[in-house]
Amino acid sequence: MRAGPSQEDIRRHNLGALLRHVHLGGPISRAELTAKMGLNRSTIMALTSDLTAAGLVREELPRETGRAGRPSLVVRPESSRVYVFAFDVGPDRLAAARVGLGGAILDRRETSRRRVPFDLDELAGALAGFARQMRRKTRADTVCVGAAAAVSGGVRRDDGVIMFGPNLGAEAVPFGEELGRRLGLGLPVSVGNDANLAALAEHSRGVAVAVRDLIYLHGDVGIGGGIITGGHLLGGHDGYGGEVGHMVVNPGGRPCGCGSRGCLEAEVGERALLEAAGRGPGPAPAGEPVGRQGREAVRAVVDAADRGDIVAQEALKRVGDWLGLGVANLVNIFNPEMVIFGGMLREVYLGSAAQVRSRLATHAMGPQRERLRLRTSALADDATLVGAAELAFAHVLADPLEVLARVTG
Numbered sequence: 001m002r003a004g005p006s007q008e009d010i011r012r013h014n015l016g017a018l019l020r021h022v023h024l025g026g027p028i029s030r031a032e033l034t035a036k037m038g039l040n041r042s043t044i045m046a047l048t049s050d051l052t053a054a055g056l057v058r059e060e061l062p063r064e065t066g067r068a069g070r071p072s073l074v075v076r077p078e079s080s081r082v083y084v085f086a087f088d089v090g091p092d093r094l095a096a097a098r099v100g101l102g103g104a105i106l107d108r109r110e111t112s113r114r115r116v117p118f119d120l121d122e123l124a125g126a127l128a129g130f131a132r133q134m135r136r137k138t139r140a141d142t143v144c145v146g147a148a149a150a151v152s153g154g155v156r157r158d159d160g161v162i163m164f165g166p167n168l169g170a171e172a173v174p175f176g177e178e179l180g181r182r183l184g185l186g187l188p189v190s191v192g193n194d195a196n197l198a199a200l201a202e203h204s205r206g207v208a209v210a211v212r213d214l215i216y217l218h219g220d221v222g223i224g225g226g227i228i229t230g231g232h233l234l235g236g237h238d239g240y241g242g243e244v245g246h247m248v249v250n251p252g253g254r255p256c257g258c259g260s261r262g263c264l265e266a267e268v269g270e271r272a273l274l275e276a277a278g279r280g281p282g283p284a285p286a287g288e289p290v291g292r293q294g295r296e297a298v299r300a301v302v303d304a305a306d307r308g309d310i311v312a313q314e315a316l317k318r319v320g321d322w323l324g325l326g327v328a329n330l331v332n333i334f335n336p337e338m339v340i341f342g343g344m345l346r347e348v349y350l351g352s353a354a355q356v357r358s359r360l361a362t363h364a365m366g367p368q369r370e371r372l373r374l375r376t377s378a379l380a381d382d383a384t385l386v387g388a389a390e391l392a393f394a395h396v397l398a399d400p401l402e403v404l405a406r407v408t409g
């Protein structure tokens with residue numbers, strides 16, 4: 001006969017669950033925790049005492065109860081004391097943030113990145129430099145409990161190696177290990193795919209809280225995806241699942257960076273839109289201050305379409321058509337409650353929503369389509385960073401006291 005979980009296992013699980021409530025939901029009274037967690041009052045009191053002693057939460061009297069009787073203490077995350085470092089490596093930017101328990105971004109640094117092959121020394125050096133700058137500004141009693149990075153590419157789960165990242169110019173790069181070494185915090189750096197992490201961020205803190213089935217589409221140079229089904233991220237056998245950008249929507253269509261043709265990313269990505277709008281590589285059109293690539297260039301096409309520029313409108317229509325076809329396929333397969341457009345796809349979707357809806361009406365099956373909600377990312381350009389922070393906090397939420405003892409020991 002197999003032994004059930006020990007008292008210690010149950011306590012560890014409950015500590016993590018309580019901390020997760022406070023981390024994701026913000027300040028909450030002991031009475032509410034008792035109701036939400038289905039535990040008795042003395043157990044909740046013991047758990048909050050342990051977390052308070054570890055410096056992860058603090059308990060305060062509520063500011064105003066308006067009720068008679070003894071008020072229930074409110075449990076708050078120690079946001080300014082306990083934090084993680086979150087990093088984002090995209091084709092066009094490097095970002096780093098110090099994120100407190102509870103999810104507040106306490107400090108941040110950002111710089112643009114040139115689209116050149118991945119230089120591990122330079123990138124890890126720049127990000128570690130940002131972290132050092134932010135760390136110098138912290139008080140002596142603060143504690144860093146984790147670090148994680150979102151990267152635009154496929155990441156090997158076990159060791160944070162970027163296996164493929166055509167839009168970063170990366171292949172088999174030991175990024176997590178090198179960034180961890182340069183940070184010098186004695187902490188491993190978890191690494192995840194940016195669209196996967198942004199999907200989790202929207203699910204835990206963004207537009208899709210309480211939505212259990214969603215698809216997040218992230219546009220930059222290419223198109224990444226994060227698929228959450230039944231509340232769980234779909235990773236596939238090796239963790240590379242969700243590469244919806246390479247779903248073929250137009251056989252024989254535009255060549256794709258992956259070597260195939262007519263992938264969603266080849267028909268909808270930045271280059272497809274800019275070329276369709278007559279703004280492909282080359283000098284900027286007369287009177288146009290905007291560069292020929294990146295988010296600003298995409299935004300300029302959407303703005304031009306809004307102002308009545310027919311070429312820009314046609315370009316958005318064309319791209320919106322392919323985007324709608326891709327979304328229809330995904331809706332038929334996964335039956336999501338919500339599809340979220342993030343990164344540069346926020347702008348593209350807002351400029352082509354009619355085409356996307358029209359394709360869905362034609363190609364998505366009725367029952368899957370009826371209750372589907374199409375939304376833009378609520379976390380916007382912070383979605384990937386917020387997702388990386390959640391990845392960094394994950395092990396603290398799994399075993400709060402053990403992790404804190406290790407990092408402060």
Ligand SMILES: [Zn+2]
Nearest residue numbers: 246256258263
């Ligand atoms: Zn492709």
